[in-house]
Amino acid sequence: MEIAPPTESRSRVAARDVAQLAGVSTATVSRALNTPGQVDPETLERVRDAMDKLRYVPHGAARSLRSQRSKMVGAIVPSFDYALYARTTSALQQRLSENGYAVVLAEHHYQLDTELQVARQLIEHGVDAFVFVGVDHDPRLFSLLEDYGRPYVLTWGVDPAGRHPSVGFDNRAATYDMARHLIVQGHRRFGLITASVEGNDRARERGAGIRAALAEAGLELDPACVQPARITLASAQQAMQRMLALPQRPTAVMATNDVLAVGAMLACREAGVSIPGEISITGVDNTDLGATQTPGLTSVGTPIVQIGRAAAEQLIARLEGKPFTACQTLGFELVFRGSSGPPGIRA
Amino acid sequence: MEIAPPTESRSRVAARDVAQLAGVSTATVSRALNTPGQVDPETLERVRDAMDKLRYVPHGAARSLRSQRSKMVGAIVPSFDYALYARTTSALQQRLSENGYAVVLAEHHYQLDTELQVARQLIEHGVDAFVFVGVDHDPRLFSLLEDYGRPYVLTWGVDPAGRHPSVGFDNRAATYDMARHLIVQGHRRFGLITASVEGNDRARERGAGIRAALAEAGLELDPACVQPARITLASAQQAMQRMLALPQRPTAVMATNDVLAVGAMLACREAGVSIPGEISITGVDNTDLGATQTPGLTSVGTPIVQIGRAAAEQLIARLEGKPFTACQTLGFELVFRGSSGPPGIRA
DNA sequence: CTGTTAGCGCTTTCAT
DNA sequence: ATGAAAGCGCTAACAG
Numbered sequence: 001m002e003i004a005p006p007t008e009s010r011s012r013v014a015a016r017d018v019a020q021l022a023g024v025s026t027a028t029v030s031r032a033l034n035t036p037g038q039v040d041p042e043t044l045e046r047v048r049d050a051m052d053k054l055r056y057v058p059h060g061a062a063r064s065l066r067s068q069r070s071k072m073v074g075a076i077v078p079s080f081d082y083a084l085y086a087r088t089t090s091a092l093q094q095r096l097s098e099n100g101y102a103v104v105l106a107e108h109h110y111q112l113d114t115e116l117q118v119a120r121q122l123i124e125h126g127v128d129a130f131v132f133v134g135v136d137h138d139p140r141l142f143s144l145l146e147d148y149g150r151p152y153v154l155t156w157g158v159d160p161a162g163r164h165p166s167v168g169f170d171n172r173a174a175t176y177d178m179a180r181h182l183i184v185q186g187h188r189r190f191g192l193i194t195a196s197v198e199g200n201d202r203a204r205e206r207g208a209g210i211r212a213a214l215a216e217a218g219l220e221l222d223p224a225c226v227q228p229a230r231i232t233l234a235s236a237q238q239a240m241q242r243m244l245a246l247p248q249r250p251t252a253v254m255a256t257n258d259v260l261a262v263g264a265m266l267a268c269r270e271a272g273v274s275i276p277g278e279i280s281i282t283g284v285d286n287t288d289l290g291a292t293q294t295p296g297l298t299s300v301g302t303p304i305v306q307i308g309r310a311a312a313e314q315l316i317a318r319l320e321g322k323p324f325t326a327c328q329t330l331g332f333e334l335v336f337r338g339s340s341g342p343p344g345i346r347a
Numbered sequence: 348m349e350i351a352p353p354t355e356s357r358s359r360v361a362a363r364d365v366a367q368l369a370g371v372s373t374a375t376v377s378r379a380l381n382t383p384g385q386v387d388p389e390t391l392e393r394v395r396d397a398m399d400k401l402r403y404v405p406h407g408a409a410r411s412l413r414s415q416r417s418k419m420v421g422a423i424v425p426s427f428d429y430a431l432y433a434r435t436t437s438a439l440q441q442r443l444s445e446n447g448y449a450v451v452l453a454e455h456h457y458q459l460d461t462e463l464q465v466a467r468q469l470i471e472h473g474v475d476a477f478v479f480v481g482v483d484h485d486p487r488l489f490s491l492l493e494d495y496g497r498p499y500v501l502t503w504g505v506d507p508a509g510r511h512p513s514v515g516f517d518n519r520a521a522t523y524d525m526a527r528h529l530i531v532q533g534h535r536r537f538g539l540i541t542a543s544v545e546g547n548d549r550a551r552e553r554g555a556g557i558r559a560a561l562a563e564a565g566l567e568l569d570p571a572c573v574q575p576a577r578i579t580l581a582s583a584q585q586a587m588q589r590m591l592a593l594p595q596r597p598t599a600v601m602a603t604n605d606v607l608a609v610g611a612m613l614a615c616r617e618a619g620v621s622i623p624g625e626i627s628i629t630g631v632d633n634t635d636l637g638a639t640q641t642p643g644l645t646s647v648g649t650p651i652v653q654i655g656r657a658a659a660e661q662l663i664a665r666l667e668g669k670p671f672t673a674c675q676t677l678g679f680e681l682v683f684r685g686s687s688g689p690p691g692i693r694a
Numbered sequence: 695c696t697g698t699t700a701g702c703g704c705t706t707t708c709a710t
Numbered sequence: 711a712t713g714a715a716a717g718c719g720c721t722a723a724c725a726g
Contacts (some may be wrong), residue, residue, distance in 0.1 A: 012495065014703060025713045030705055040711055055494065060473040061417060062703035064408035065718045072451070072472060079437065086433035090426065093452055097465070102472045104419070105440060105452045118444070125419060125449045126407040147402065148359065233635055262639055269641070288580055292609055294616070294641040361719055372697045377721055387695055409719035412702045 013054045022050035033058060064126055072102045073315055074122035075131045078110050078200075082231055082259060084285055084304060085133060088155065091308025092131060099316050101128075112138045112199040123148050129315045135159050135166065136201040151318045153311045157201050158329050165326040167310045171202050174300045174332045175209030175254065178282055181334060182252045183217045185342045187280065190214060191225040191250035193239045193260045206256040206284060225250050229260055236263020237270075244271050251279060251343035258283035258290040261297055265339065280340035295338025303330040360401045369397035380405060411473055420662055421451045421469035422478045423462055425547075429578055429606055431632055431651060432480060435502065438655025439478060446663050448475075459485045459546040470495050476662045482506050482513065483548040498665045500658045504548050505676050512673040514657045518549050521647045521679045522556035522601060525629055528681060529599045530564045532689045534627065537561060538572040538597035540586045540607045553603040553631060572597050576607055583610025584617075591618050598626060598690035605630035605637040608644055612686065627687035642685025650677040 015029040022029070024047060031039050032047040039047070050056070064070040073096055077085040093103045104127050108115035116138045119130065123144070130145065130152035137154075142164075145152050154166040179190070190210065197204040211221055224246055227239035236259065243253065244267060255261035261283030268275050275281055275295060283290050283299040290297030310328055317324035362376040369376070371394060378386050379394040386394070397403070411417040420443055424432040440450045451474050455462035463485045466477065470491070477492065477499035484501075489511075492499055501513040526537070537557065544551040558568055571593055574586035583606065590600065591614060602608035608630030615622050622628055622642060630637050630646040637644030657675055664671035 012703090015705095016703080026704075027706080027713060027715095028711085031712085034705080038711070043711080055491075057467060057471050057495070059412070059703050060471050061408045061411035062718090063705075065406070065412050065720085066703080066705045068718080070408060070472070075452075080433040080440075081437060083430045083433065086427040086430065089452070090428060090454060093427075093454060097453060097468070100468070102469060103452045105422075105436070105450050106444060107437060107440060120404060121444070121447075122449060124404050124407050125417070144402075148404070233639065259635075262635075266639060288609075289636055289639065292580065292613060292636065292640060359719090362721095363719080373720075374698080374722085375696060378696085381721080385695070390695080406719050409702090410721075412704085413719080413721045415702080 012059070013056050014059065015056070017054055018047065018050045018056050021054060022046045069128050069319070070126040071100055072104050072125070072127045073129045073131065073312075074104045074106065074119070074125075074127035076106045076108060076115055076118055076122070077133050079107050079231070082257070083287060083289070084257075087304050088308040088311075091305040092312045093308075095309050095312030096316070099312075101316070101319075110196070110199060112136065112141075116141050116144070119144060123150065128319055129153075131155060131311050131315070134199075134201045135164065135168075136199050136204075151315060153314050155307050155311050157205065158327060162327055165314065167307055167314060167328045167330070169303055169330045169332050171205035172209035172212065174284060174302070175206040175256075176213045177209075178284075178298075178300055178334055179210045179213035179254065182254075182280060182282070182340065183213060183219070185280075185340075187252040187343050188219060189225070189248065189250045189252070190219070190221055191227070191243050191253035191279075192221060193227050193229055193236055193243070193253060193255040193264055195231050195256050195260065196228060203256045210254055222248075222250075229263065231257065231259050233259060233263040233266060236260040237267045240264035240267030241271070244268070244273060249279065252282070252340070253279055254282045256284060258285045258287040258297060258299055261299070261339075262289055262293060265293055265297065275339050276341035280343065282340050286335050291335075291337070293339070298337045298340035299335050301333045301335050303332065306330050359406070360403050361406065362403070364401055365394065365397045365403050368401060369393045408473075416475050416666070417473040418447055419449045419451050419472070419474045420476050420478065420659075421453065421466070421472075421474035423453045423455060423465055423469070424480050425457050426454050426578070429604070430634060430636070431604075434651050435655040435658075438652040439659045440655075442656050442659030443663070446659075448659075448663070448666075457543065457545075457547060459483065459488075463488050463491065466491060470497065475666055476500075478502060478658050478662070481546075481548045482511065483546045483551075498662060500661050502654050502658050504552065505674060509674055512661065514654055514661060514675045514677070516650055516677045516679050518552035519556035519559065521631060521649070522553040522603075523560045524556075525631075525645075525647055525681055526557045526560035526601065527563075529601075529627065529629070529687065530560060530566070532627075532687075534599040534690050535566060536572070536595065536597045536599070537566070537568055538574070538590050538600035538626075539568060540574050540576055540583055540590075540600060540602040540611055542578050542603050542607065543575060550603045557601055569595075569597075576610065578604065578606050580606060580610040580613060583607040584614045587611035587614035588618070591615070591620060596626065599629070599687070600626055601629045603631060605632045605634040605644060605646055608646070608686075609636055609640060612640055612644065622686050623688040627690065629687050633682050638682075638684070640686070645684045645687035646682050648680045648682050650679065653677050 106118045135157040157168040195203040229235040229239040286299040286301035362373040453465045482504040504515040542550040576582040576586040633646040633648035
């Protein structure tokens with residue numbers, strides 16, 4: 001008769017089994033895992049051997065229940081279809097994973113009420129903390145987080161009042177700077193292709209930046225030259241088609257992100273409108289999608305990866321009770337390519 | 348003196364509190380949540396009122412511990428930088444979320460041993476089931492899943508032996524068909540830009556499809572015309588530069604995915620090589636990145652979203668003990684655009 | 695239809 | 711440095 005191998009037992013191997021094999025109590029097994037410094041080196045080795053032999057994997061739910069922390073962080077993003085948030089989440093995930101945290105992912109598809117509901121689901125699933133995109137949220141979201149004592153970081157923007165921890169950049173300044181540049185180049189008539197601003201502070205701020213720069217130069221954005229679009233190439237393409245049908249076309253069209261800008265480029269290409277000869281086009285985010293167009297898309301490079309990393313670091317620090325900077329403002333940079341230039345060089 | 352509002356209690360509201368307020372036992376609270384049909388309608392309403400009033404959110408860890416299911420599914424993908432997996436995961440997440448499941452996300456960056464380690468982490472975090480990308484995995488991964496009784500689905504490929512549940516399409520056939528098409532168009536000298544095939548069955552199968560079609564036509568792939576690249580534009584661009592430096596350039600360059608193909612286009616653009624005049628280029632996945640290039644990239648449209656949906660549906664069915672189809676083979680389609688054409692039309 | 699009771703696997707005092 | 715024992719919040723058996 002052999003000693004029963006772990007494979008024959010029908011139930012999961014638990015700390016009890018490890019303890020038995022190592023000839024210690026479950027308390028010691030727990031300590032070996034969580035505070036190995038408090039365990040005699042020899043004992044520790046015995047326990048570790050037993051763990052390996054039994055291929056012990058601790059039971060997270062039991063640990064969470066007892067210790068009140070799950071080592072899971074919820075990331076709620078608008079959508080993964082736009083590559084941006086996927087890349088930020090990737091950076092976030094990497095940093096968190098290195099520290100033993102898992103990322104629970106959810107999307108809200110630009111519906112703030114869905115976001116609230118989804119956050120509730122994730123609390124139920126036990127996440128310790130949250131990462132959200134943007135500063136616009138349902139007030140009930142913040143009460144929920146408060147009630148359940150869940151730390152969170154807002155990303156991709158900076159909370160103007162500084163009431164919420166945030167990691168992002170100044171979306172308004174980004175487009176302001178770009179618009180300034182175009183104005184200096186001589187553009188006077190502007191168009192804007194924008195994502196719906198409802199619950200989307202990034203789009204709102206980016207639009208505001210453009211308007212601010214124009215106002216400063218004594219210019220205005222003709223309402224007919226402001227075309228809303230969903231964040232898809234097709235929708236932006238249609239928006240641009242409407243703009244091209246205008247009696248007086250703008251000479252510069254700014255989009256609130258690269259997908260919209262590329263959609264606009266498609267419409268121009270199709271209509272035989274030369275870029276930048278007849279119309280300059282700019283985006284935001286400096287994605288590969290824009291950079292590889294012909295001509296390359298002028299855009300604002302945003303700190304896509306840094307946001308994810310910084311958010312992860314802040315949450316880790318907070319969850320471990322270490323000091324942290326609640327509001328971080330990162331930089332951006334204008335990236336000029338062939339899609340923009342001085343107006344009126346009708347090629 | 349008022350009755351203490353929920354806000355003043357320092358600890359989380361639990362089923363006990365709801366039970367007390369509704370004048371029932373915690374068992375009834377649990378039933379109201381999980382099997383409302385077994386509860387008297389009047390009682391049910393009282394319980395639900397109490398839940399709303401106290402804004403009760405059940406404690407997932409406690410539930411998992413007791414019921415042995417966490418309603419979490421782990422999704423382990425190679426990387427989120429390539430938009431593909433983000434979109435599949437998005438579809439997966441949506442379907443799972445509708446059914447009360449949360450998605451725990453992880454990346455392995457094309458390292459099979461990292462994948463194993465990460466899977467262990469997720470088991471520890473308590474996920475009920477897994478979604479993996481591809482059919483190549485560390486054998487120990489499968490033992491681990493077996494040991495812990497975790498169902499899983501492989502995606503983006505079909506397990507040739509049918510030993511593992513999978514949802515995908517025939518990667519080899521996809522490039523085989525495309526290569527056939529190019530051969531029929533008159534191409535004889537081919538180039539291949541491929542991702543590392545180590546642990547990447549998609550790349551391997553896609554390469555095999557091309558070789559098979561060539562062999563069938565009595566052609567061969569010159570080793571000098573096979574250029575490996577990491578899945579980034581820059582790396583593919585370099586690979587194409589090497590190919591362009593060859594004494595005898597291929598007339599058709601196939602890439603194992605769209606990112607690599609677009610990188611190749613960049614190199615051609617830079618070198619003043621006309622597409623498709625001097626060289627035809629094709630990709631796989633039919634992404635926006637490829638579709639929006641000038642000329643548009645000829646590619647193979649893969650069932651990106653359907654894979655995610657089908658994987659979610661299979662896992663839900665399995666976890667709920669319903670019947671399911673273990674191996675699903677989805678379709679693909681060739682999408683022809685301006686980047687490919689008959690050889691030798693030196694523009 | 696509802697309450698009582700036991701216990702999921704772990705961590706954490708409190709002893710020693 | 712280690713063990714004994716309690717209990718995190720919930721669900722599942724069993725009674726009634």
